[in-house]
Amino acid sequence: MKKWIKYSLIGLFSFLILFVLAAITLPMIFKEDIEKLVKEAANEQLNATLDFEGTELSLLWTFPNFAFDLKGLKVTGQEEFDGLKLADVKRISLRLNLFQVISGNYAVNSLVFEEPKFYVKVLKNGKANYDIMKTDSSATVEEETSSSESSDFQFALRSYQIIEGEMTYDDAPNAAFLQIKGLNHKGSGDMSLEQFDFYTSTQMQSLQLNYDGVSYLNKAVVDAEINIGVGMKEGEMSFKLLDNALQLNALKLGAEGTVLMKGDDIIFEELKFSAPNNNFASLLSMLPAAYIEGFESVKTSGDFSLNxxxxxxxxxxxxxxxxxxLKAANGTFQYPDLPMGVSDIGVDLKVNSPSSDLDKLTVDLKQFAFKLGQNPFSASLFLKTPMSDPDIKSAVEGKINLAELSKAFPMExxxxxxxxxxxxxANTRMSYVTEQKYEKVDMQGKLGIENMIYLMEGMPDIRIKKMLMLFSPNxxxxxxxDLTMGKSDIQAQGKLDNLLTYFSGDKIMTGKLKVTSRLLDLNELMGDTTTTSEEEMAATNMTDTTSSINEDELFDRWDFAADFSCDKMVYDVYEMKNMKAVGKFSPSRAKMSNFELLINKVDIKADGQxxxxxxxxxxxxxxxxxxxLYSNYMNVNQFMTEDGSATEPEAAPAPADPSTAETAFEPILVPANIDFHMKARFKKFIYDVYQLDNVAGDLRVYEEKVEMTNLSCNAFGGSIILNGEYNSQDPKAPKFDFAYDVAQLDFAKIAEGVPLVATFAPIMKGMLGKFNSKFSLNGILEPNLYPDMASLNSEGLLETFDAVLKGSTPLKGLSQKMGIKALENIEIQNTRNFFKIKDGKLTVEPFAFTQKGIDMTFGGAHGLDQTMDYDLKMRVPKAMIDNSVIGGATQAAGNLLASQASKLGIKVEEAAFINFAVDITGNLSNPKFSPKVLGAEGKSGESMGDQVKDNLKEEAEKLKAEAEEKVKAEAERLKAEVEERARKEAERLAEEAKERARKEAERLAAQAASSEEAKRIRDSIETAAKEAADKILQDKLNNPFGNKNPFKRNK
Structure with a gap:
């Protein structure tokens, strides 16, 4: 027996040791694996990012309870809610009874949230950031199976607690905003029972409630002890209010009754509320601005009741x-630090809705009155039949001295x-107003303001010298x-028609306004806005932000004819003068008959909508x-600099490396979410280093790009027609794709004024005369406004007339190398030269021309580094060769050429023409020439000479044919591109024509005397509209290019 006891004790002791070791070590061994699995599993199931700092598992110190702590929990939104934290909790503590868990009864002894922050946001489209569970098509089946298989599962929460919590509910569709700070709440009850008492205690340091643009509670203090009898049956829940007390600021409230929840119904059974043991101070504390620190020291008197x-x-x-x-009588108050008080305060309000028919609702505000200083103020309102035909009787009368108000009411x-x-x-029914029965409308009076001053820290001073409004039924x-705000001022006069119809909800308020201003400083008026919370910042930065004002309802039903003028307006770095805007304005449309503006030297005139x-x-x-859009002087440079300065165009040297060249300008980013069709006319247009005159054309600004159609101008001594688009959808690499048709441009002017020309064709600096060209150009802009040369592509035709190339280094070198003075200056007359830019290289297709009796063909390429690879073939009269360079000359070049001629068996001294091929390499500043003799023409060399001449002519014809084929292929490509654009534009115009016709048909049909006549009108107009739309579409498709084709041949 003793041995048995001994071994039993040893066994029990060993078990306890193993239990203790397991309780300590097992959570530590598997902690990291468990945390990783939890995070991965959660993020697989959520449309959000879940993370936490760590966990703590314990059984030893809390036995027989199992303790689990989760630290630093964060749930962050994705997509529209990116960066917004749904939950941010310092610690969540959970206590479970181990033995009950083993038996299948999950009894949670306690659940504690320490310093939780919850931010719930609902966007205007109804999407909420708490809807984060990923959808699962098999969820329904699994849920039904799980429900049937686990019917014995029991879960009970006995108590929970929130310590120093913060909650925000931001609901855009319902224009609701609720925020709680300093929340301490606890609740307890045996929730495993069908019937139990639930005890709660709640304290809030700050409660804010805004609904539909009205602030109902502002930093209200809440203290509540609410006990509820809860009943939970299948398909039904009941909540009976037991002992309870609620205090909002100084207002104490009580309630009794029962609330049932059955399906989608919420049933109130004799739910009553009242405000027992209160006085006027209790009511005063509910005013958002009245309840301030030290409110208990405010002197008050008067009676108050609420039920x-x-x-x-x-x-x-x-x-x-x-x-x-609600009733208040003989109310007075005076704040201890203020010299004046308010007296004779009376409120008598009754609201009654006897049934579920809201049209039987009545609102009776018999009295709202107070006295400030020696000035009494009173108002009354009676409303009935609010749903069918609102019947209103109201009156307001009195004076308010704002200086006395600031002495009586706290305004920190x-x-x-x-x-x-x-x-x-006003005494009327809404039907009298909507039906314009103004003889039955009793509305009269005035509202005036004189010498008003409102000063507030951090805001511009507001002063209204005078305002006077006279009211009548019409x-x-x-x-x-007369208003001033800081440096700004506004003066206005006008009339608002049918004001009361605005409140009917379906009528438009019309009117006329004339507004003038000497100065509007928008920088001062707009000021800076900052946020203090990370969650608020994330919510504000989202595309859908919630305003406390529902703009849709407040500002969507007016249509004013307006005449606005402003001597000076300041916005950002820009100073605008002599601004005028005349037209009709509504939330949906601004139709301007005249708009004028001067920004520095830039004058803008516009009309349209x-x-x-x-x-x-x-x-x-x-x-x-x-x-x-019209302007005599449009300098775009001032909109591309940080300080708004308007620099004039200056000739700029071509940079050695355009990608690293510095400039004061930045690429223009086309705004998103706009679709403008504009007809532009600019007498002078300045962009970067370019000055264009008489600019005219059609622009479409949409999808962050600008599309130009038949944009014409005068520049560089000639004229330019431009088609194409500028695309800034990638702000770091804006794209351009243009087709040019230029005529009579001056070589010297364009070489000096266009850095790109100087980069690719510096030889133009030595050219005199004019040229025509038709070419395409596309690529990507660098941040410094220079094209990315690797992306640059161009192809086109250049036609010369009486051009002369003088004094260039390659020509001088060629003349000296060949000993031909006629090559020092070359006249390039009536040539058609095809060129291409690709991969940073300019390629010139071979072309033929004659210079002072010398027949030539020239072609080749050179790169951005100015390295050349050109081929020149010449048929030179022997008389032009200086000092018989080839026939026994003493110079090294002459000896070389004489040697080549002798190898070919050509007797140079008997030739009338010498045929050369010259390879030109090196670079533009240090060219290298490799001449070869191809043959001669004359008495002794006639046969070879004829063959060479024929070869040259044959080659010229071949090159010409190849060039024409390339032009034809490029023209076909461009035609297809423009046809597609034309088709889209035609379809848009056709749809607009149909829409205008449909609206006209509806208007005429509405005036028709019978349904048959209305149908005839609709059918006839729709037929005409279809024919007109088809004609627009066919015209566009028959002539998609207009003047755009850059490769069409001159007849």
Whole structure:
């Protein structure tokens, strides 16, 4: 027996040691593997990135409870929510009973969140950042199987706690914003039971609630003890309010009743709320700006009561009945540090909706009154039948001295002065207004402001010298408005028609406004905006940002005729003068009959229209426009420099390496989300180092590119027609693709004014005369505005007339090498020269010409490094050869040529013409010549000479035929490209013509006396529209090029 006891004790002791060692070591051994598996598994299932700093597993110190701690949990959004953290939790602590887990009953003793931050954001399209689970087509089947197989599974949470939490809910579709800071909350109850009591305690240091542009709570303090009797049956949940107390700022609230949840229904059973044991100070504390630090020291008096009830079913089709009554009488308050108070405060408000029919709702604000200094102010409102035909009776009367208001109400960081006076009354039904039965509308009064001053830290001073609005049933007459904001000023006059129809929700407010300004400093008015939170910054930087104001509802129903003028406007680095804009403006369209602006020397005049203006400003939607643009002086350089300076064009030397050349300009980035069709006319146009005169053409700005059609101008002594596009979709490497048709350009002027020409053809600097050319040019721009030479491609035709090449280094060297003075200056008359630029090399197709009796063919290539590889063939009259260079000359070159002639058996002294081939290599500054004798013509060399001459002519004809084939092939390629563009443009014009015809048909049909006449009108107009659209399409396809073809031959 003793041995048995001994061995039993030894065995038990060994077991305890092994248990302790296992409890300590097992979590440590497998910790890293477990963490890695959890992260990988989670990220495979989430449309988000989950990460955490580490975990802690423990059983020894918490036995019989199992402890699990997760540290530094972060869930970060992807795609539209990139960078926005859905969750950021310092620590999550979980305690489970080990023995209950083994038995299958997962009883969570406690769940604690330390310093959690949650940011929920719903975009305007309804997509929410919490919807992060990846879809699984097999989820339904698996869920049903799992449910049936694990019906015995039990899970219970006994208590949970949130310590110093922060929560933000940002809902764009519903224009709702809720933010809680300093949240401490705990709850407990046996949630494994069907019936249990749930106890909660909540404290919030700051609660902010904005809805539909109105701030209902601003940094409110919350303290709540709420106990709920919870019932959980299959398909039904019930919540009965037991002992509870809620305090918002100084307002204490209580409630009783039951809420049931059945399917999609929420049923309120005698839910009542009230504000017991309160006074006027409780109501005052609910004003967002009134509840400040030290509020308990505010002197108040007066009575206050609040009660209400909700009873009935709420779902998609039904509303519960509800009522609410709020009353305050004899209210006064005065802040301890302010010299004045507010007295005679009275509020009497009743809201009653007796059934689910909201048209039976009534709002009765019998009194809203107060007295500030010696000035009383009062207002009243009665509303009934709000859904079918709102019936409104309201009145406002009184004066507010803003200087006295700033002495009576806390306004930290701001101050006010001035007088506001209102005398308004309205008594009408909405149907009277929408049906323009103005004789039944009682609306009259005035609203005035005089000498108003509003000063606030960090904002421009606001001063309204005078504003006066007169109200009548027909319109609101803005007789005067004189505003200054910082350095800026605005004066306005006008009328707003049918103001009340605006509140009907489906009518458009119209009017006329005349606005003038001496100075608008937009830099000062726009100021700087900053965010303080990483989550707020990420949310703000997303394409869909939520404003506290619902622009769609507030600003989408007006159409004003406006006349705006401004002497001086400052924006960014630009100073604009003499701005004028006359036209009709609405959220969807700005139609300008006249627009004028002067920026430095740049004058701009325009007319046309812009569509979807507010969609572009507030929703990042497409802005469309049809504009006519005029300018006497357009200097684009000032829009390409950081300081907005407008530099004049200057001749610039060609850089040795264009990729490293420095410039003050940057490539222009075409804005996204715009689609403009513009007809441009510029008398003088300056871009970089170029000056163009009489610029005219059609532009389309869309998809971050500019497409130019028949853009013509005068430059470099001649004329230019340009077609093609500039594409900045890749801002680091903008592309260009142009086709040019130039006429009578001056060689010397273009060589001096175009660095690209100086880079590829520096020999042009020595040329006199003019030329025509038709060529294509495409490539990529470097950040310094020079083309990336490796990407540059060009092909075309250059025609010369009376051109002369003088004094170039290669010509001088050739003349000296050959001993022919006639080669020092070459006249290039009536030639057609085909060239190509590719892979950084200029290639000139061989062409034939005659120089002072010398027949020549010339062709070859040279690169960016100026290295040459040209071939020259000449038929030279023997009389032009100096000192008989070939016939026994004393110079080394002459000896070489004499030696070559003798090898060919040519008697040079008897020849009338010498035929040469010269290989020209080296570079432009140090050319090298390798001449060869091909033959001679004359008495002794007639046969060989004839053969050489015939060979030269045959070669010239062959080169000509090859060149023509290349031009034809390139023309076909370009034709196909332009036909495609023409087709797209024709289809657009045809669709627009059809749309205009459809709208005209609808307008005429609406005026028709019968449905048969309406149908006849629609059919006839639609037939005519189709014929017109087909003609537009056919015309474009029959003549897709217009004047664009750069390779067409002159007849």
């Amino acid at each position: 209400g009830a909700v009873n009935g079913t709420f779902n998609e089709k039904s509303y519960p009945a509800f009522n609410m009554a 960081g701001s101050s006010m002065a001035g007088l506001i006076e209102a005398q308004l009354q 319109d609101v007459d803005l007789q005067a408005f 812009l569509d979807n203006v507010f969609g572009y400003l507030f929703k990042n939607e497409l802005l469309k426009g049809e504009l006519n």
